[in-house]
Amino acid sequence: MIDYIRLEVRRTLRDKGFVIFGIGMPVVMYLLLTHIAGDSGKDADAWKVSAMVGMASYGALGAALGTGTGVAEDKKLGWLRQLRITPLSPARVVVGRGLSGSVTVLPAIAVVLLLGALVNDVQLSAGQWAGLVVLLWLGTAPFTLLGMGNGYRLSAQAAGMVNGGCMMVLAIIGGLWFPVAAFPGWLEKISRWTPSNRFAELGWSITAGHGPSAGTILVLAAWLAVFGAYAVYAYRRAARTA
Amino acid sequence: MGMTTATGNTGTTGSARDATAVAFSGVVKTYGEVRAVDGLDLTVRRGETVALLGRNGAGKSTTISMLLGLLPPTSGEVRLFGGTPERAVREGRIGAMLQDGRPIPRVTVRELVAFVAATYPKPMAVSEALALAGLETLAGQRVDKLSGGQTQRVRFAVALAGDPELVVLDEPTTALDVEGRRDFWRAMRACAGRGNTVVFSTHYLTEADENADRIVVVDRGRVVADGTGEAIKRTVGGALVSFDLADGPTDGLAELPGVTSLEIRGDRALLRSADSDATVLALARLGLVRGLQVAPASLEDAFLALTSSALEGAAAVGEGARR
Numbered sequence: 352m353i354d355y356i357r358l359e360v361r362r363t364l365r366d367k368g369f370v371i372f373g374i375g376m377p378v379v380m381y382l383l384l385t386h387i388a389g390d391s392g393k394d395a396d397a398w399k400v401s402a403m404v405g406m407a408s409y410g411a412l413g414a415a416l417g418t419g420t421g422v423a424e425d426k427k428l429g430w431l432r433q434l435r436i437t438p439l440s441p442a443r444v445v446v447g448r449g450l451s452g453s454v455t456v457l458p459a460i461a462v463v464l465l466l467g468a469l470v471n472d473v474q475l476s477a478g479q480w481a482g483l484v485v486l487l488w489l490g491t492a493p494f495t496l497l498g499m500g501n502g503y504r505l506s507a508q509a510a511g512m513v514n515g516g517c518m519m520v521l522a523i524i525g526g527l528w529f530p531v532a533a534f535p536g537w538l539e540k541i542s543r544w545t546p547s548n549r550f551a552e553l554g555w556s557i558t559a560g561h562g563p564s565a566g567t568i569l570v571l572a573a574w575l576a577v578f579g580a581y582a583v584y585a586y587r588r589a590a591r592t593a
Numbered sequence: 594m595g596m597t598t599a600t601g602n603t604g605t606t607g608s609a610r611d612a613t614a615v616a617f618s619g620v621v622k623t624y625g626e627v628r629a630v631d632g633l634d635l636t637v638r639r640g641e642t643v644a645l646l647g648r649n650g651a652g653k654s655t656t657i658s659m660l661l662g663l664l665p666p667t668s669g670e671v672r673l674f675g676g677t678p679e680r681a682v683r684e685g686r687i688g689a690m691l692q693d694g695r696p697i698p699r700v701t702v703r704e705l706v707a708f709v710a711a712t713y714p715k716p717m718a719v720s721e722a723l724a725l726a727g728l729e730t731l732a733g734q735r736v737d738k739l740s741g742g743q744t745q746r747v748r749f750a751v752a753l754a755g756d757p758e759l760v761v762l763d764e765p766t767t768a769l770d771v772e773g774r775r776d777f778w779r780a781m782r783a784c785a786g787r788g789n790t791v792v793f794s795t796h797y798l799t800e801a802d803e804n805a806d807r808i809v810v811v812d813r814g815r816v817v818a819d820g821t822g823e824a825i826k827r828t829v830g831g832a833l834v835s836f837d838l839a840d841g842p843t844d845g846l847a848e849l850p851g852v853t854s855l856e857i858r859g860d861r862a863l864l865r866s867a868d869s870d871a872t873v874l875a876l877a878r879l880g881l882v883r884g885l886q887v888a889p890a891s892l893e894d895a896f897l898a899l900t901s902s903a904l905e906g907a908a909a910v911g912e913g914a915r916r
């Protein structure tokens with residue numbers, strides 16, 4: 352299974368589209384968002400921190416969902432069938448793909464955080480930096496599962512579009528691009544229940560100097576369960592036909 | 594040697610079972626109304642090279658999918674090495690080249706072959722698999738930058754990489770040029786020469802005849818003939834008798850002695866005959882001898898006769914001889 356993870360990570364990193372859009376987009380957006388509004392004052396400093404977490408979350412979210420798009424492409428090529436006639440068990444194939452997907456979220460997180468530290472001069476303790484990376488990394492699990500569910504269930508083309516759509520909607524409604532405080536009240540309430548907002552909240556809670564609340568973790572765990580069930584259901588259906 | 598009796602050794606005495614690689618018994622696969630595989634019985638012994646021969650839609654790929662455990666049969670049973678296909682796959686005894694499979698992009702040939710090899714318990718050396726498939730010089734190339742024929746060879750290397758006991762190849766030569774085909778079959782025979790069991794599908798009787806110990810002709814999901822290339826040619830009827838009709842009547846020709854099928858092509862009548870002497874004598878008695886020709890049935894004739902839907906008679910002969 353380690354070999355499978357290594358193979359898939361290598362394939363993802365060789366994907367120019369992944370590197371340009373998956374890593375480049377959050378980087379460019381982060382620099383734009385933090386420099387357009389002018390870059391002095393206390394508000395600007397807070398914004399640099401919260402936008403850093405937002406954009407790292409956004410990049411990680413995209414990479415996680417992108418795993419599912421890759422699954423749909425593999426299915427189209429007949430690679431999932433080919434894997435099923437190797438001694439690798441189906442469970443290992445699915446788990447391996449999920450884990451490789453979770454590795455490919457790291458570059459976006461790391462690059463945005465590095466920019467925050469080096470370009471935007473964000474100051475955090477070593478423990479906070481480490482906590483950020485670990486929590487943002489673990490927090491992508493629900494999105495990897497959602498993307499994989501779409502990948503197993505849909506055609507390659509549809510999976511690409513649906514995962515792209517999910518990414519946009521989740522990023523915007525979750526307040527990864529613009530703070531939810533700027534939303535109308537009712538939308539702000541909805542936003543607090545979305546997986547993407549709670550995901551980013553993991554990071555914001557760390558930069559605010561405390562850990563994530565139990566509520567945040569519960570909401571994320573619920574989403575993890577929902578998307579996990581969806582991925583299992585989609586995989587079972589695909590195994591019957593693909 | 595006469596016809597191989599395929600259905601003879603499905604009886605599971607201990608030793609017969611040990612010698613059996615593949616056993617289909619009464620396997621049916623339906624897609625709604627379509628009976629893709631319709632009561633297939635087939636036994637392949639270890640070490641045998643068997644060709645599944647059939648035209649488009651005959652049910653070859655469906656049969657292979659069930660053999661590999663990718664598709665559950667609607668009814669009937671598939672056994673590999675005395676167990677389920679899933680078990681044989683998990684034990685790393687099976688390698689396959691699927692008809693519609695394409696290798697994944699953004700890996701090199703060597704990375705891909707090495708990855709698949711590593712999933713098997715006792716793989717062959719990666720360099721050996723690459724050499725068998727004729728890929729040594731392409732090992733460092735990205736899989737998505739290869740030609741169709743080269744890609745085909747990668748898929749062959751993937752099938753061989755784990756050094757499986759049973760190698761299954763679904764239409765392995767479709768994208769290959771003449772030289773590629775020759776190299777491919779040489780590699781396939783080398784693989785069979787290691788004592789492996791090989792099952793491959795093809796549209797071409799010549800290809801089956803040259804490369805398999807035994808040919809199983811499949812049509813509309815059933816086995817219509819099973820034996821060596823020689824035996825199959827014999828089954829279909831030794832000869833093609835033809836003559837000019839000269840506007841004469843055609844009724845009754847199909848009932849002449851020895852005739853298994855009749856075809857009218859323009860002004861010529863073509864009779865496939867299991868006993869050309871008797872057929873020619875009968876034609877002579879009727880005075881139908883203008884431009885009379887007797888030619889031995891070619892392999893293509895044999896195949897067409899076995900599988901063409903218009904020629905039920907010939908197929909029945911094939912079945913009769915097998916039993």
Ligand SMILES: Nc1ncnc2c1ncn2[C@@H]1O[C@H](COP(=O)(O)OP(=O)(O)OP(=O)(O)O)[C@@H](O)[C@H]1O
Pocket residue numbers: 624627628629630647648649650651652653654655656692796
């Ligand atoms: N997924 C499917 N759904 C419905 N019908 C199917 C499906 N797969 C195959 N069939 C039908 O089953 C029959 C056998 O198909 P199969 O692919 O086994 O043929 P084949 O012998 O491999 O043909 P070819 O030489 O063209 O590859 C065909 O009539 C086909 O239309």
Ligand SMILES: [Mg+2]
Pocket residue numbers: 653654655692763
């Ligand atoms: Mg086929």
